[in-house]
Amino acid sequence: MKRIIQENFGGIEGLQIRTVPKPRVTPFSALIKTSYVPILPWDWKGEAGELQAIHPVRLPTTIGYSFSGIVEEVGALRNQKLVGQAVFGANPGGTASEWINSQTPPIIFPVPQGVSLAAAATIIGGADTAWHAINEVLQVNPQDRVLILGASGGVGQFLVQLAKRQQAVVVATASQVSQGFVERLGADEVLAYDDVNFEKRLRALGRITKIVDAAGSAELLATVLHQLAAVDVVSLAQLDFTDLKSDQTFQFNNGRIALKTYAHIANLISSGELTAHVQTVFPFEQVIAAQLQTKQVHVRGRNLLVFNESAVMDRAQF
Template identity: 40%
Template sequence: MQAIIQESFNGIEDLKIKNINELRVGPLSALIETKYTPVLPYDWRTETGELRNIRPVNLPITIGYSFSGVVKETGIMARNNLMGRKVIGVSQSGTSQQINNILISPFLFTLPDDVSLAEGATIIGGADAALSAVRKIHAESGDTILITGASGGVGTYMIQFLKMRNVHVIALGHPQNKDFLLNVGADEFIDYTSNLVNQLQAHPEINRVLDTVGRPELLSTISQNLNNLQIISLSLPNFSTTKSDQSFSFTQGPIMPGDYKKVIQQLSNNELHAYIQEIFDFKDVIKAQNISKNSHSSGRILLQY
């Protein structure tokens, strides 16, 4: 069995594809044939050592946090009705490998026939983060919310959740993604590459910011040019606002098992849409991570096994 292994803190380029021992099912676990894992900032920030203060790890490790796949074997005390089912789940010990051995828990979710495994792979680390942040910012009708990094795997879900609450959404992004973001559901678009200050000052109605980028200089520009502002970041733990009528907080809050089931149902009902930018073979992880980190995203990049 092959896995994507991190052996150092030298970054993306030092990842290795290695053979590892085959896994054996436990009494309360399931062996799952991995189909997709999402490419997440969580991975490459771990690979550079950036997260060592909040996520200490002993190398080498298998990278990855979530997955989608098909159950191939269950333990003697596990639910045998999972056999052959499509599922999504998480593992703190890494998921970027051809087979995952996962304890049966409330955080292993089955997918209906009309939600694909690729769509399912965008939920954990995407839809859940977006929903948690939207709840924390207490978005409601009448608010105008600016989203940074709106075209990514989290931002595209944020737009959709906010529109369900009748919020006016302004997407901040690269001009090549303008049409994409408006198609996702954003009401307006701000181009961060040109006259950003003037564009911000033309929207004094913005009263909340959801930040998925984590660039202090960008948040400083936003803070300096807007008033009465609440900023919530999913990427930057600390930031000092420039005005007394502004607040900042960092969030990585969880959602409950029932919330995941509702998101899956919303995908099934076409109330939500999973935006996938590109799918790479898992052996091309270095290329996939570099594109995800350095390009202007339009949804989530996935690795296929």
Template identity: 35%
Template sequence: MTMMKTSRIHEYGDTSVIRYEAVPRPRPAFGDVLVHVAATSFNPTEAALRAGLLRAFFPVDLPYTLGWDVAGTVAEIGAGAVGFAVGDRVIGRLDSGGAAAEYVRAPAALLTAAPKSVPLAHAAALPVAGLTAWQAVFEHGKVATGQRVLVNGAGGGVGGFVTQLAKHAGAEVIATASPRSAEAVLRQGADQVIDYTAGPVGAALDSRVDTLLNLVPLSPPDAAALAPLVRPGGRIVSIATPIEPAADSGVSAVHVVARNDVGHLAALVELVDAAVLGIGIDIDISATRPLAELADVHHLSESGRIRGKTIIIP
């Protein structure tokens, strides 16, 4: 029996429940490929899953191997799997997890060709964060040329992609970020960066915006303070705390839970290879850590000390 290393949980709890251990290497089932993992990436929602906060609507079987983003090379083709050959470089979002390992069994239908223009490990930053950003900007925000867009929380992993996509759509992008993230957010295309630690965001705006894209958890007072910053007829899109505008404001609001869409992911890959969407050090990837240190990455995230995306290398 061939073994591999993985990081998984046997129970819900704090970061100490993450175990780095050897398990049998999986074999691809019907419609699957076996991917030799180059990298996964950390998403803050995975910390909530590990802690048991998502069990009511996202139950998993324990033990559970972490890792939703995958970038790697096809190592084996299962019966019925089409579209790939051994050696192909692929990326995908794995809704059942498992990418925090040396190998992962993945449905071929959830994978697409990896970008050619960036290191394969860097491409692991794209699936979850990129799909969330794409759907927030284009499907729900309907961002277009000439609009003023406020990106609240641009310094995070999703925020880097949201800022770039909104700018690509032709919008004027106003982004909130801390001083440590401001320079990176400007490089991503923001026209103005507001230091949210310095005072109310609204005080730094000279006029209301067409679209608010909220990417961070907010207290009820903070959420209420953002809603009036959107003009009548505008939109509020939140991937975190729902923001409710006043009933008579003429502003529409939606709370987004991103879905897996291989077509959208392939479109994102095209933008990366066209140098429209950047992935790299100081842009979206702030750190690279070995798989054995995944528990420490969870701890850093929960203490608020992660900016951008962290890549995890088996």
């Protein structure tokens, strides 16, 4: 089978595709034929060695954290009913591989009826991060006016929708080319950060109670905070930020949600209460081009790598 390997901290260009033996099934295994792996900033930051302080890795390592796919075989101590089931999940040992040997039962979840494998691949590292920020850290409520930075991306798309579910007023930043997309997500107002009138529009916003930073741009956050008064900031993309006024607070928080909440999020997508947007699906052999495009271009939703396209087609209507 083929696997995408990071052999050194040389950045995106250092990725290699290697042929390795198919995993051996152990009594605790759920052997999954991978369908999709999301392209996350976590990947290219890790490939550049930027995350060693919070997530040290030993090289070489398989990239990727989350996935969706089909369970093809299980070990003697796993539930035999998993065989043939569509699942999404995470694997700390890497997911950018044609096969994943999941040996930790809680880290795979069934994909509900009506949710595509592509949509399911956006939940971990996307919807779950947004859920944690909106519902657990900031506890957004109808009295809030929330500003979301980076509202068009794989996390931002869910931040907007989840804040609106809490009946908050949602103001969002995005590029001019993504403004319409963010408006369709439900934002009450969208400010284009690449518009010459951006700072003027910030000053005219009035009171903002909470900010969620999914953009990861210190320059953008500084520009925003210089124009606003008292506000609490939670960043999902910057570990530290000190350019604050005395009545402003900042914290980095990218924590986990309860396991049962993953099923709840998947059911919200199934019912249409949340929409998972996928912009582009790349063959996994194009991983370098896919990561470069995702990093450099204004993405609307999540970009994915596809593995085992025949398995995806077989399950297209489940």
